[in-house]
Amino acid sequence: MSALLEVTNPEVTNPVEPFLRMERIPHIWCPGCGIGTTVNCFTRALIESKVDLDRVAIVSGIGCSGRVAGYLRLDSFHTTHGRAIPFATGLKLANPSLNVVVYSGDGDLFAIGGNHLIHAARRNLDIKVICINNLIYAMTGGQTAPTTPGEAITTTAPYGCYEPAFNLCALADSAGASYVARWTTYHVRQLTKSMSEVMRKRGFCFIEIISPCPTLYQRRNKMGDGLDTMKYYKQKSKVRHGAPTSELAITKDGEIVVGKFVDRDRPDYLELMRSRLSEQLGDRYVETENLVCS
Amino acid sequence: MQADPRGVLTGVHFIDGDHACCEGALAAGARFAAGYPITPSTEVVERFAARIPTVGGTFIQMEDELAASIAILGAVWGGAKAFTVTSGPGFSLMMEHIGFAAMTETPCVFVNVQRGGPSTGLPTLPAQADMMQARWGSHGDYEIIALSPNSPQECFDLTIKAFNLAEQYRTPVMFMMDECVGHMTEKVVIPRPEDIEIYPRRLTRKPPSEYKPYEPAEDLVPEMAHAGNGYRFHVTGLTHDERGYPAMNAATQDRLVRRLKEKIRAAEDRLTFVDEDGVEDAQVIVVSYGITSRVAERAIEMARQKGVKTGRCRLIGIWPFPEKRIRALAQRARAFVVPEINLGQIAREVERAAGGHARTISVTHAGGGVHRPEDIFEAIMEAAR
Ligand SMILES: Cc1ncc(C[n+]2csc(CCOP(=O)(O)OP(=O)(O)O)c2C)c(N)n1
Ligand code: SF4
Numbered sequence: 001m002s003a004l005l006e007v008t009n010p011e012v013t014n015p016v017e018p019f020l021r022m023e024r025i026p027h028i029w030c031p032g033c034g035i036g037t038t039v040n041c042f043t044r045a046l047i048e049s050k051v052d053l054d055r056v057a058i059v060s061g062i063g064c065s066g067r068v069a070g071y072l073r074l075d076s077f078h079t080t081h082g083r084a085i086p087f088a089t090g091l092k093l094a095n096p097s098l099n100v101v102v103y104s105g106d107g108d109l110f111a112i113g114g115n116h117l118i119h120a121a122r123r124n125l126d127i128k129v130i131c132i133n134n135l136i137y138a139m140t141g142g143q144t145a146p147t148t149p150g151e152a153i154t155t156t157a158p159y160g161c162y163e164p165a166f167n168l169c170a171l172a173d174s175a176g177a178s179y180v181a182r183w184t185t186y187h188v189r190q191l192t193k194s195m196s197e198v199m200r201k202r203g204f205c206f207i208e209i210i211s212p213c214p215t216l217y218q219r220r221n222k223m224g225d226g227l228d229t230m231k232y233y234k235q236k237s238k239v240r241h242g243a244p245t246s247e248l249a250i251t252k253d254g255e256i257v258v259g260k261f262v263d264r265d266r267p268d269y270l271e272l273m274r275s276r277l278s279e280q281l282g283d284r285y286v287e288t289e290n291l292v293c294s
Numbered sequence: 295m296q297a298d299p300r301g302v303l304t305g306v307h308f309i310d311g312d313h314a315c316c317e318g319a320l321a322a323g324a325r326f327a328a329g330y331p332i333t334p335s336t337e338v339v340e341r342f343a344a345r346i347p348t349v350g351g352t353f354i355q356m357e358d359e360l361a362a363s364i365a366i367l368g369a370v371w372g373g374a375k376a377f378t379v380t381s382g383p384g385f386s387l388m389m390e391h392i393g394f395a396a397m398t399e400t401p402c403v404f405v406n407v408q409r410g411g412p413s414t415g416l417p418t419l420p421a422q423a424d425m426m427q428a429r430w431g432s433h434g435d436y437e438i439i440a441l442s443p444n445s446p447q448e449c450f451d452l453t454i455k456a457f458n459l460a461e462q463y464r465t466p467v468m469f470m471m472d473e474c475v476g477h478m479t480e481k482v483v484i485p486r487p488e489d490i491e492i493y494p495r496r497l498t499r500k501p502p503s504e505y506k507p508y509e510p511a512e513d514l515v516p517e518m519a520h521a522g523n524g525y526r527f528h529v530t531g532l533t534h535d536e537r538g539y540p541a542m543n544a545a546t547q548d549r550l551v552r553r554l555k556e557k558i559r560a561a562e563d564r565l566t567f568v569d570e571d572g573v574e575d576a577q578v579i580v581v582s583y584g585i586t587s588r589v590a591e592r593a594i595e596m597a598r599q600k601g602v603k604t605g606r607c608r609l610i611g612i613w614p615f616p617e618k619r620i621r622a623l624a625q626r627a628r629a630f631v632v633p634e635i636n637l638g639q640i641a642r643e644v645e646r647a648a649g650g651h652a653r654t655i656s657v658t659h660a661g662g663g664v665h666r667p668e669d670i671f672e673a674i675m676e677a678a679r
Contacts, residue, residue, distance in 0.1 A: 021528070024539060054524045059368070070528055070540060075521040077371065078530035078540075079364060080394050086328075086361035090368025090376065091521060093352045094326055098372065098522050119357040277347045286300070286350035290522075291325040291374035293495050 019043040019053075021073050028067060032226020034185035034211030035065055035132055039072070041188050042103070042130070045195030056099045056199075059088040061113060063139040064213070065105035065132035082112030085120045088127045094291045096270055099128075099199060106133040106147045106208075110166055114146070121175035121204045123269040128198045128205045131168060134213035135250075142216035149252040153220045165250065168208045173245040173262050178203030180245060180262035184210040186233035187258060194260060203268045210256055221252070297321050297454075297490035300349050307482045311449040311475040312337035314482045315405060316345065318453025319377055321490055324403070325351030326376040328365035330358055330384060333417045334473040335407035338379040363388035367400045371529065373520040375457060375495075377403035382411040385424055385431070392466050393432030394531045396554060399508070399516060401460040401495070403453070405469040407476040408584075408635075410661035420473035421661030422584050423636035428468040429613050435551050437558035439565060440468035440613040442583040446480045452610065458493035459565070463558055464515050470612060472635065474585035474664060502526065507538040508550075514557035558614055566619050567611035572598075576605030578677045579627045579652075581620070581644050583609040585664055586633050593633075593670035602678040612640065620647035629677035633657035633670045653677060 020043070029035050046053065053074060060069035062081035069076040075098075079087045084102045092100045102109075109117050109131050120127065136154055137143040143156040147168065151160040173180050179201055183191040191209060198205035212218055212229035223229060233256065241259040248257050267275070278285045301320035309317070316338045319327070325346070329339035343353040351374070356362040359380055366376035380388060385406045395402055408424050410416025428440045439459050443452045449471060456467040498505050498517035507527045508516050516536075519525035532540040533547045558565065573579055578597070582590040587608045597604040607623060609616065620643075624630070629652050632641035641656030648654055657673045659665050 021539075054526070055522055057521045070530060073526050075371075075526055076528045077368070077521075078528070078532065079367075080390055080531060083360060083364045083391070086356060086365045087368040089354065089356070089361070090326065090328060090365035090370075091372040092368075093354060093365075094369035094372030094374040094376070095520070095522050115357050116361055119361075273352070281347055284348045286348055288325075288350040291351055291369065291372070292520075293323055293325070293373060293375040 015047070016040055016043040019046060019073055020071055024071055027071055029064065030215045032212065032214040033064070034134065034209070035068065037185040037188065038130070038132055038191070038209050038211060039068055041192040042195055044192045045199060048192065048196040049199035051099055051199050055097060056101065057091060058101045058103055059084045059091065060102070061104040061108035063105035063108050063137070065103070066108055068103040082108055083116065084108065085113060085116040085127070085129070089120060089125055092125060092127055093270070096289060102127055102129045104131065105138070106131055106135070106168065107137045107145045110168060110171070111146045118171065118175040121172055121177045121206070124176055124178060124203045124266050126202050126204070126268045126270065129207070130195070131206065131208050132211045133168060133208050134211050134217055136213055136217040138213045138216050142220060149250055151252050152217070167245070167249045169206070169248045169261055170245040172206040176204065176266070177206045177262060178264055178266055179205035181260040182208040182210065182248065183258050184233040184237055184256060185212065186230050186237065203266060210250070295492045295494045297487040297492050298323055299487040302487040302490060303484050304486050305484055307484060308479060309446060309482050310337070310477050310479045311443065311446040311471060312407065312477065313341050314446040314449035315453050315469070315471065316341040317484060318450040319403070319457065320345060320349060321484065322375065322454040322457035323492055324375045324377050324457065325349070326366065326369035326374040327353050327378065328356050328362040329379050330356055330362050332381045332384045334409055334476050335379045335381045335405065338405060338407070359384035359387035360391070363391035363404070364394070366402050367391060367395055370400050370402055371521050377405060379405040379407070381407050381409045382415060382424060383413070385427065389431040393434060393436065395466040396432065396436040396438065397531050398529050399464040400466070401464050403456045403460055403467050403469055405471065407471045407473060409473050416662050418473070419662040420585060420664065421635045422472050422586065423639065423661055425470065425612060425636065425639045428470055435555060437555045438468060438613050439463065439465055439558065439611070440470050441567070441610060442470045442612050443475055444584055444587045444608070445475065446478060446482045449475065450482050450484060454490060458491070461493045461495055463561070464496065464518065465558065468613070470584070472584045506536045508534060509536045510553060514553050514560065562614050562616070562618060565611055565614050566616040568616055568619055569608040569610055571606040572603070573605035573607055573623055573627070575603055576627050577603045578629050578631055578674050579605040579607050579623055580670065580674065581607045581609065581630050581632045581640070582634065583612060583640070586635060589665050589667055590633055590670050592667035593674060596667065596671045597674040600675065602674060604674055609640070615643045615647065617647040620644055621649060624648035624651035627652050629653040629655060631655045631657060631670065631673045631677055633659070633665050633673070635659045635661050635664065
C-alpha cells in the first residue's frame with residue numbers, strides 16, 4: 001500500500017523515468033523478464049558515468065532485447081536483425097563524438113550478426129556492446145539459439161539441444177575486445193558498475209548479461225518463474241574476475257562464472273586510421289571530426 | 295547550394311565510368327563510403343579509399359555487403375552523405391537494407407555496376423538484368439528512384455543527381471551502371487564547384503520539443519535530424535507513427551506505406567529524365583538505356599538511312615518508370631523497340647505503359663556482351679513493316 005502511495009505521489013518519480021520514453025510505457029516485455037532489469041541498470045549507469053546524454057546513441061537489432069532502443073530517451077535506432085553493429089559502425093565513424101551503444105540479443109549478435117561482432121572487435125571499434133543472453137530466440141517463440149546449452153528444450157529442439165553452444169565472452173575476447181564482462185540479472189550493482197565503466201572506456205567493449213526468459217526458456221525447461229531464476233542465478237553464479245574466458249562455457253544447470261575478464265588498452269579503429277593516414281599523407285591528410293554533410 | 299570545393303576535381307579528365315562515379319560522389323558531398331570488393335564495381339571504392347583522406351572523410355571495407363549496406367545508413371544518421379557500391383551478388387545481399395532505408399527514409403545511394411547473372415554469373419562481363427531487382431528486390435511495397443548512365447561523363451553527372459534526389463525525396467537511389475559503362479574510358483569534364491548544384495539535407499529547424507521525425511511536409515517528405523544534436527529521436531524499421539514510434543496496426547501501415555509510395559509517384563513528372571531525338575514524327579521509337587543506348591544509336595542511324603522515321607527515347611531515369619511519357623509517345627508511334635541486356639525487363643514496362651496503343655518489340659540479350667546493331671536494326675525494320 002505504501003508503495004502504491006509513493007507511485008501516485010507526483011512529488012516522487014522513479015530516478016530512471018527521465019531516461020525512458022514514458023509515453024511508450026507499458027512496454028512489451030513479459031512479467032519476470034530480465035530485459036527491463038538490464039535497462040534499469042543501464043539508466044543508472046548513465047547517471048553514474050555522467051556522460052552527456054545528447055551524445056549517447058543506442059542501436060538495437062531485432063528481438064525482445066532489440067526493443068530496448070525504443071524505450072530509451074536517447075537518439076535510438078532499431079535496425080535490422082543482426083545488423084546493429086555495422087549500423088553502429090557507420091554512425092560512429094560519421095560522428096566520432098557520439099558514445100555509441102549496441103544493445104541486443106544473443107541470437108541477433110552471435111547468430112545472424114556474428115560475423116559483424118567479431119570484425120568490430122578485431123577493428124577495436126569504439127562501441128559498447130551489451131548482449132542480453134536469454135539462451136533462446138525469444139521474439140520468435142523459443143527456438144534454438146547459438147547459446148542454447150546442451151539438452152535444453154526449445155521449439156526447434158523438442159528433444160533437447162545437441163549442438164555445442166558458443167561461449168560469447170571467449171569469442172569477444174579472442175576477436176580482440178578491449179573489455180569483456182559477464183553478469184546475470186541478479187547482479188544489478190555489479191552490472192551497473194560494468195556498464196558505467198564501459199561508457200567511459202575507449203574501444204570495443206562487450207558485456208554479456210545472462211537474463212531470464214520465463215515465458216519460453218524457463219517454462220519449457222521447468223526452471224520456474226522470474227523469481228525462481230533469480231534464486232537460481234544466486235546459487236549457481238560465481239564471481240571470478242580475470243578468469244580465462246575459455247573457462248566460461250555455460251551448461252544447462254552448471255555453474256555460471258561472472259565477473260570482469262578482460263580490461264586492456266589497444267588503439268581503437270579511429271586512432272589507427274588517423275595515425276596511419278597522417279604518417280603516410282602528412283599535411284595532405286584532412287582529419288575531420290564530424291562528417292557533416294554539405 | 296553549391297558543391298563543397300574540397301570534393302571537386304575541376305578539370306578535364308580521361309577516366310572510366312567507375313572512377314567518374316567516385317568523383318561524382320565526392321563532388322556531391324559524399325564523405326562516407328562502405329563497400330565489399332566485387333568486380334566490376336570495385337574501382338569506385340578503390341578510388342574513394344585513395345581520395346577521401348585528402349578530402350576529409352572515411353572509407354571502410356566492411357566484412358560483407360550486408361554490413362556495407364547498413365553502415366552507410368548509420369553514417370547518414372550520424373550526419374554524413376554516404377553510399378555503397380556493388381554488383382549482382384552483393385546487390386542481392388543488400389536488399390533488406392534498401393527496404394530499411396526506404397522505410398526509415400534514409401537518403402543514400404546504392405551503386406550497382408551490373409554484370410551477368412543469376413548467381414556468380416559473368417563477373418567481368420556486362421548485363422542490365424538487375425533492373426527489376428532494383429525496383430522490387432526488397433520485400434513489401436515501396437517506391438524507388440533509379441538512374442542509368444551511358445557514359446563516364448554521365449557517371450559523374452548523374453551520381454551527383456542521384457545524391458540530390460536521395461536528399462530531396464529522402465529515399466535510397468539506385469545508380470544502375472553496367473560493366474561496359476563502368477570500364478569504358480572517355481573524356482570527363484568536371485565543372486567548378488560553384489557550377490555544381492547540391493540539394494542540401496532537409497534538416498529540421500524546429501526545437502526538439504516540437505520535432506516529430508516522421509511528420510510529412512507538403513511534398514510528403516519529413517524533415518530529418520542527426521544523432522547527437524539533442525533531438526533524442528527514434529528510428530525503426532517497424533511500422534511507425536509520426537513520432538517515429540512503432541504502431542503496428544493496419545491504419546498506421548496504410549498511412550505510412552501509401553505516403554512512402556506517393557511521395558515519389560506524385561513527383562513522376564519531375565522525376566522523368568529522358569533523352570529524346572526525332573520522336574515527334576517517328577514511326578518507330580527505340581527505348582533503351584545504359585550501354586545499350588549507344589549500340590542502339592547506330593541501329594537508329596541505319597534505319598533512318600533506309601527511310602524509316604526512327605526516334606530515340608533514352609531512359610536516364612528508370613524508376614519511377616516514365617509512364618506518362620511512354621503513354622504519350624505511344625499515341626504517335628506505331629511501335630517501340632526495346633533492346634536491353636536482359637530477357638525483357640523494361641520492355642514489359644514499356645508495353646504496359648503503351649497500353650495497347652503501340653506495339654512493343656523486345657530485343658533481348660542474355661548478357662556477356664552488347665547487342666549487334668544489326669539485331670536492333672532488324673527489329674526496327676520489322677516494326678516499321
Ligand atoms: C532477417 C531476419 N530473419 C529472421 C527474423 C526473425 N527474428 C526476429 S527476432 C529473432 C531472434 C531474436 O533472438 P535474440 O537476438 O536472441 O533476441 P531475444 O528475442 O531472445 O531477446 C528472429 C530470428 C528477422 N526479423 N529478420
Ligand atoms: S518472451 Fe522472454 S525475452 Fe521476450 S519479453 Fe517475454 S520473457 Fe522477455
